[in-house]
Amino acid sequence: MTESDDSEARAALAxxxxxxxxxxxxxxxxxxxxxxxxxxxxTLLTTLLHGTGRMGVPAEYFNPIHLQPKLGARFGVSVGGPRVVAAGYLSALAAHRTSANGVFGAKILLSQMQSWIGVPQFRDLLARSTFLWLRRRDKQAQALSLVLAQATQVWHRDRDAAPVETVPRFSAGEMRRALGIVLAEDFAWREFFTINGVHPISVAYEDLVTDPDVPCRALAEALGVPDLPRLTLQQAVTRPTAGEANAVWRRQWRQSLRFRRDRPAG
Structure with missing residues (x-):
């Protein structure tokens, strides 16, 4: 698969x-x-925040496969491959992706955080940052989304696109693997916040898609940005990817765990 065919890469490089x-x-x-x-x-959250014009250009700037190496090269701080001059990269991000009001945002995954945590300038940035922790209450749905995105390579759905209805063959093993990933990520982020004495703004995906204005406004107010425009899900350039495959896999996953066939639970 080429990078141009990888919707995850396209989203990261957007x-x-x-x-x-x-x-x-x-x-x-x-x-x-x-x-x-x-x-x-x-991705839904970052595109909504960017669209306000007051919250910087939040993106996955520390993705070592996609955005980091290419943006590092464009900013002239690349040392080959995914490597960048850390201090120069951080300075370039702040110089080029900060709103007129001084707001700069970044999205980061735990593995990326751990890769950068040894950089003094990065630790200084974190010390000055407001943290928002985005997670899902329904870990089963999150694992389903991860498995099916990997199977179909449909990581994001544009606003006017229909959900992908291809249903890959069910695999309980793949579901266990994906559940392990999302549960471990959740646990590790909790440890990160506890170790560093950080009290993040906690946002559930389920609340974000119900009314994105509430969590976005909470973040803006924490940063001292009082004039955020009203946000709705219809303004987002992406949509949830869940389709028939998610429902089919959820049923099959539950069936794979059931031994009481005469009294189904749920």
Missing amino acids: VLGPEFDLPPTDAPLRPYVICASPRSGS
Whole structure:
């Protein structure tokens, strides 16, 4: 599969171009970090925040496969492959992706956080940041989304696109693997916040898709941004990917755990 065929890569690279750079600002930096896990709704959240024009250009800037190496090369801080000059990369991000009001945002996964945590300038950025923890209450749905995205390579759905109805063959083993990933991510983020004495704004995916204005406004208010426009799900450029395959796999997963065939539960 080429990069152009990989919708995950396309989503990560969507903010690569200079058209997403913002004019320099003298406003004091007000950074925020979206702490995410796979299939937690982070692309939906970042595109909504970017669309306000007041919350920077939040993106997965520390993705070592997609955005980091290409953006590092464009900013002139690449040292080959995915490697970048860390201090230069952070400075370039702040210079090019900060709103006029000083707000800069980034989305990061746990593995990316751990890769950068040894960089002093990155730790300084974290020390100044407001944290938002985005997760899903329904871990089964999150695991289903991860398995099916990997199987179909449909990671994101554009606003006007129909859900993919291809149903891959069910695999209980793949479901166990995906559940292990999402549960481990959730546990590790909790440890990260406890170890660092951080009290993040906690946002559930289920609440985000019900009314995105509430969590987005909570983040904006924590950053001292009072003039955020009203946000609705209809403004998002992406939509949830769940379709018939998710329902089929959920039924089959539950069936694989059932021994009381005469009294089905749920």
